[in-house]
Amino acid sequence: MPNNKLTYAQLLETNNIIQVLGEETYFLCVTRTVQESKLFPVSSYMLLSYLNAFYRYPTLLRKIEKHMPAEMIADRVRNMCSKIQSIGMGWCMIGFYLLGREMLINMGMIRPQDAAEDVAYVMNFWKRYQLAWHRNNGHITNKEAGHRSQILPERRIQVFHADMYACKDGDALHTAADKFLATVSQYAFLVACESRISMSNHGPYNLGDGREMLVRDFFDLAEGDLPWLDGVASDVPFNRLTVTTAVKDTHFYLVDDWGSFDSRPEYKSENMCGVGLYTSDELSETHTPVGMGSREELTETFDRYADIFKDATTKLWKRIASYTRNQMLDAGALTYYAIIKDLAHVAGCYEADDWMKFDERAERFRGLLNDEYGNELLGALVVPLTLPSHQCNEYTMMPHSNAPKHVHTPISYAILTGEDYVPSVGDGIRPGVTYLPPKADRYRTTQGVMTLAEFNQRCSNFTPQLCTEKFRHLDETWVKFNYKTPLADEMYQIEQQTSRKLAGKGAGLSRADVAALADKF
Amino acid sequence: MAKLFVDQDKYADGEGTPIVAAFNSALKDLVRRKLDESGGNWNDFVFGKAYSLITADEIAKIERKVLDSGYRYTCSAMISIMERPDAYKPLPGTESGAAKFSFEHPAAQTAPADANGREQRGQGDNVVKYPSNIVGIARYYRSAEQVMQSLTQGVPPDTIAIIDDSGGTLTAPILEQFKGVICAGGTVRSHLGILTREYGIPCLMGAKISGIFEGDTVELEVSGQSKTTEAYQQGIEMTVRVWKHAAKK
Numbered sequence: 001m002p003n004n005k006l007t008y009a010q011l012l013e014t015n016n017i018i019q020v021l022g023e024e025t026y027f028l029c030v031t032r033t034v035q036e037s038k039l040f041p042v043s044s045y046m047l048l049s050y051l052n053a054f055y056r057y058p059t060l061l062r063k064i065e066k067h068m069p070a071e072m073i074a075d076r077v078r079n080m081c082s083k084i085q086s087i088g089m090g091w092c093m094i095g096f097y098l099l100g101r102e103m104l105i106n107m108g109m110i111r112p113q114d115a116a117e118d119v120a121y122v123m124n125f126w127k128r129y130q131l132a133w134h135r136n137n138g139h140i141t142n143k144e145a146g147h148r149s150q151i152l153p154e155r156r157i158q159v160f161h162a163d164m165y166a167c168k169d170g171d172a173l174h175t176a177a178d179k180f181l182a183t184v185s186q187y188a189f190l191v192a193c194e195s196r197i198s199m200s201n202h203g204p205y206n207l208g209d210g211r212e213m214l215v216r217d218f219f220d221l222a223e224g225d226l227p228w229l230d231g232v233a234s235d236v237p238f239n240r241l242t243v244t245t246a247v248k249d250t251h252f253y254l255v256d257d258w259g260s261f262d263s264r265p266e267y268k269s270e271n272m273c274g275v276g277l278y279t280s281d282e283l284s285e286t287h288t289p290v291g292m293g294s295r296e297e298l299t300e301t302f303d304r305y306a307d308i309f310k311d312a313t314t315k316l317w318k319r320i321a322s323y324t325r326n327q328m329l330d331a332g333a334l335t336y337y338a339i340i341k342d343l344a345h346v347a348g349c350y351e352a353d354d355w356m357k358f359d360e361r362a363e364r365f366r367g368l369l370n371d372e373y374g375n376e377l378l379g380a381l382v383v384p385l386t387l388p389s390h391q392c393n394e395y396t397m398m399p400h401s402n403a404p405k406h407v408h409t410p411i412s413y414a415i416l417t418g419e420d421y422v423p424s425v426g427d428g429i430r431p432g433v434t435y436l437p438p439k440a441d442r443y444r445t446t447q448g449v450m451t452l453a454e455f456n457q458r459c460s461n462f463t464p465q466l467c468t469e470k471f472r473h474l475d476e477t478w479v480k481f482n483y484k485t486p487l488a489d490e491m492y493q494i495e496q497q498t499s500r501k502l503a504g505k506g507a508g509l510s511r512a513d514v515a516a517l518a519d520k521f
Numbered sequence: 522m523a524k525l526f527v528d529q530d531k532y533a534d535g536e537g538t539p540i541v542a543a544f545n546s547a548l549k550d551l552v553r554r555k556l557d558e559s560g561g562n563w564n565d566f567v568f569g570k571a572y573s574l575i576t577a578d579e580i581a582k583i584e585r586k587v588l589d590s591g592y593r594y595t596c597s598a599m600i601s602i603m604e605r606p607d608a609y610k611p612l613p614g615t616e617s618g619a620a621k622f623s624f625e626h627p628a629a630q631t632a633p634a635d636a637n638g639r640e641q642r643g644q645g646d647n648v649v650k651y652p653s654n655i656v657g658i659a660r661y662y663r664s665a666e667q668v669m670q671s672l673t674q675g676v677p678p679d680t681i682a683i684i685d686d687s688g689g690t691l692t693a694p695i696l697e698q699f700k701g702v703i704c705a706g707g708t709v710r711s712h713l714g715i716l717t718r719e720y721g722i723p724c725l726m727g728a729k730i731s732g733i734f735e736g737d738t739v740e741l742e743v744s745g746q747s748k749t750t751e752a753y754q755q756g757i758e759m760t761v762r763v764w765k766h767a768a769k770k
Contacts (some may be wrong), residue, residue, distance in 0.1 A: 031754060032710060039665060041598040106536075107577075108549035114567050182719035186696065189689040189712050196712065210590040261712075262750055268649075269719075314672065314694040325600045346689040361572055367581030368548075370608065371601045372540050372594040380537045387541070388533035404532070425568050479687035 005423065008416055010120050015410040017123040018333055021094055022407030023399045024143050026214030028258055029382040030090065031402060036375070037194040041325060044374030045193065045332030047103065052337040052363035054100030057093075058118035060344070060354055061125050062427075067347035067460070074132035076346050076467050078151060080287070081240040081282040084346075086149055087200045088142055088339045089133065090257030092101025094126045098408045100362075101383055105409055108388045112409040113421035119235045119411060136476055142257045149202040149255040152215070153324060153476060155507070156286065156494040157205050158514045160244045162501035164274035165295045166519035169351070172297055176302035177275045181216070181243065187313045188218050191229065195334035197339055200259030202251040202516060208511055210520055211273065212252055214261060216243040221309075222444040222462060227332050227356060231441040232315035235308050238279040239444045243285060245273030246521050273521040275300065282346050282459045284446040286466060289498055326435040329369070333358070334434070352439045352452065361425070365405045382407065452481040465494050483507040523556040525549060526563070540587075540594075547583040551574030551575060564630045577720055599664050612663075620735050622661065624683065624705050629731035630762075638767035639740060642732050644760035646748040648709045648718050654744050655723050656766070657681035657700040659737045663694055669696045681739055687711035687726065696720065701741050703763060707750050740767040 036042060056165075065072070077084055101119065104110045136153055139145035143249045149213050152160075167174040188198035199222050222236040223229055229236075247263075250271050254262040261267070277298060278287040291301025302416035310420045320328065334356055344350040358366075380386045385405040395402040443455045450458070465471065474482075482488050489506035496502040501517045502509070523683060529547075536542035555574040559566045566574075582684040586592075588608055594607040623641060629643035648747040657679040662668060676698035684692065687707025692699075696716060702724040704713050709726050717724035745761035752759040 003646035026538045031750070034705065036597050036686065037690060038597070038599050038663065038686035039688065041601055042688075043597070057631055095583060105527065108525045108527055108552045109571070110567055111563075131624055160722040171676055178719070178721075180696075182716065182721075185694055185719050186689060186716050189716070194688045194690045194712065266747065266749070269721075310697075315695045317690070318669075320583065320690075321669060323600075325604050328600060330660045352696075364580050367577060368544055368584050370584060370594045370605075373544055373584075374596075375545075375597060376541045386535075386537040387545075388527065388530050391530075392534060406621070420564060422564050429574075466726050487657040492566050498756070 002109060006116060006120055006204075008413065010124070011116075011413055012410055012414065013127070013501065014120040016412055017094065017127060018098060018119075018408045019406065020141075020143075021091070021098065022101055024091065024141070025095055025382055026385075026398070026400050027143075028256060034259070039320065039450060040194045040332050041265055041371055041374060041429070042327050042332060043378040044369040044371060045329045046336055046378055047369055047374055048333040048358065048362065048366065049336030050096050050100035050103060051365055052100070052333065052418035053096040054104065054115075055359045055361045055428060056337075056354070056424055057097050057122055057340075058115075059427060059429055061122060063354075064347045065125070066342050066350060067134070067164055067349045068450070070129040070272065070343075071072045071132035072467075073343055073346045074129045074280070075135075075472055076464065077342075078133055078135070079156065079280070079464065079466055080284065081219060081278070082219045082281070082342045082346075083150070083197070083319050084129075084166055084340055084342045085200055085217065086142060086255070086257055086259035086331065087197050089126065090195065090259070092336070092339045094123060097122050102381060102387070102389055102408055103377070105389045108361065111421070112389075113411055113415050113419065114419045115412050115425050116415060117243075117421070117423035118270045118425055136272060142255055147254040147256050148150075148204070148311075149259075149465055150205060151202050152480065154204065155492045157213070157501055158509060158511075159205055159287075159495055159499045160215070160276060161205075161246075162512070162514045163499055163517045164244055164276040164293075164519065164521070165298055166521045168273060171233070173215065173302070174269075174272065175276065176299045176306070177272065178269050180302040180306045180309075181269075183309045183313070184218050184221070184241065187221070187309040187316075187333050190313055190316055193320075193328070193335050195332070196258070196260070197335065201261050202259070203255060203261075207521070208515060209521075211246050211248050213243050213274075214247060214252055214255075215499060216245060217241075217245070217259075217313060219342075223440070223442045224330075224444055225338065225352070225355065225439075225451070227337070227434075227436045228316065228319060230437075230442065231321055233312050236312055236444070237292065237305070237308070239448070240279055240495050241290070242278040242280065243274040244274075244278070245272050247271050248273045248521065249450040265466075272517065279446055281446045282342075283462055285464045285497070286495055289500070292469055292500060302337060313341050315515075324435065330358070330434050330436050331364070334436075345455070345459060348456045350456055352450065353432055354429060356436075357434045359430050361430055361434060363433045382513065388491045466491065479507060523553045524562055525556075525699070543587055544583055547586070548580070551579055551583070555579075565704060623730075623732055623734050625731050626683065626729035629729045631731060634767055636679075639764035640767065641762050641764040642765045643728060643730030643738075645728030645741075645763060646709050646732070646749060646759065647743055647745055648724040648726060649721075649743070650709045650713045650745065650747045651723055651743045653740050654740050655681070655686060655701045656738060656740045659683055659733050659735060659739045661735055665691065668692055668695055671698075681741065683730075683733065684713070687713050689713050696722070697704070701743070703730060703733075704742065705730070705753045708753060710750075710753075725763065727759065728763065732766055733763070738768075740764040742764060
């Protein structure tokens, strides 16, 4: 059933995204490491997640956009801690989807032009989201921005800057923050089944005087979407936490689309000279300080939370160690596949069956996914690109390797002149499967623990003031030329409401003014 | 039999590594067969009839057929071999008991004992440079059972854990109790490298060692330089040493 709905311009845009993503995938995989685990069948679960993404993302993204367009979701997310930022959206969303497609092409299950309209839609959703999320720096990815991830508007950076407590290596706050970061990082790796997708970083933001701020986000920490946290994470007080860190004598020259960073000289915690702690989600106006009433309170909070996360780590580890392989496979694959699930939360249409189950079309392949095939196929898909679909004409010189290869297969323009294709995998979600216990109907939010129905309802009904039409498009360019207006002051004061140093100060502060009010790092 | 669109490929040069080639070729055969059965119309088949014709059972048969040929898979996660011991090759070392096991990397650099009785038994990538080397007792951690045992009985003092898992989850609940870590895989950017850095635990990643057994006293040259990103990208060796101390008489 030929269906030439796609235009040349749409295909050009789609193929551009496919090509650029593929090259960055290769770079990220070469410069990072292949992660194996003695606990989780990591490669196998990744492959299962890619297949689920291919079959389900188009339908779920269309469902989400019936509630809220991609660019509006991104506008909301820019001012909160959420999984749909650098790693989740910057790379994983289209990376997982396209890797699923490439697997199926190499299995002979689909042709490159099959699901062309799905592919074009998923790429376009992603592009609109990314442009909006990156609005303040004008790029589509961190890669395009020179591997820099400057997301926040000045008004939020100023609050983070002003409210950090100074610390130095060996003092009580520094020691507590160090211990907390180690403990929560370890917990996040376990929550995410040996992947780094429960944490991400953005920045750097220049604080002046040789200091840079790196914002470190952690998500899916408490009882919420992930069934394996039911019970074991009941003492975790917040589902998402943001740690602001000021670092001296260190330049973060790379913050990539996996949310990872590199610095010169290498990052050492002894160079951390300021720290803060916040929470936020779809139901909060903006970032809410946690334990920030005094230096002593923040120190005690870090210490107490480290103990909570240590205890939760032990409980979770015991649970996972008792899992069957299918349950481990499920937990890992669902962590990956559902990395964009917060899109549905922002839009107020999250359903556990959409995100915490495997579509029967993907589930068919489970029996293939032993450890060896998982490792070999995953390796072939990203580096060294040994599958038939990766091979190009011999004159081709791929970036980073000069090999005649590409990572993802473009859609041929021949479909515009009559070559047939099937536009979509099909509308609607097919029945889902999981070996995990049923998800408990408990979701911890910044507004307390609630049922999913209530969570969706409240998300649907809540619009943060800064995301209302009154303020939504008052961007950095507007502020530059209007900072003396009452409207600018009003906008900044909303952001400053819970700031210990900037409450009521308005829009007129320079970085030097903020530094004068802040602790001396 | 039906021909698939991807059967004609000007630039393809094979199906990849042997196990990928075996599985993917068999999958293509399955698709060809089922396409024929469905009447041969690809557009009706690909996102329609194929969903009911290419079943989980048919796909699982491909994996079983490889096993039936006598092939055994290489395992990564311990749970895989625990649940299907007949499907995977035995893990080296697990059958002879921990006391007699040691990692034996062919590229481990060894040297006779120096004046201090330190015999070099390998090298690794230093995660963080510390003011001085560390000395401790080598203990292998290769399974969830060992970690569970240490959870209930505690990690013995001065343990330098030897791990072949560069992840951060296998030893998650006991990692903080290690004096040091030798990891036989990964890089300083692996999850285990990241976590030991955060905890301030000396660690060598990508270690190539030989002849270090459970209970040996080992020394890690963590006062040496840490391996840089540039060294990894340019393929430059930048390792520090692992010594075994002579047993006290």
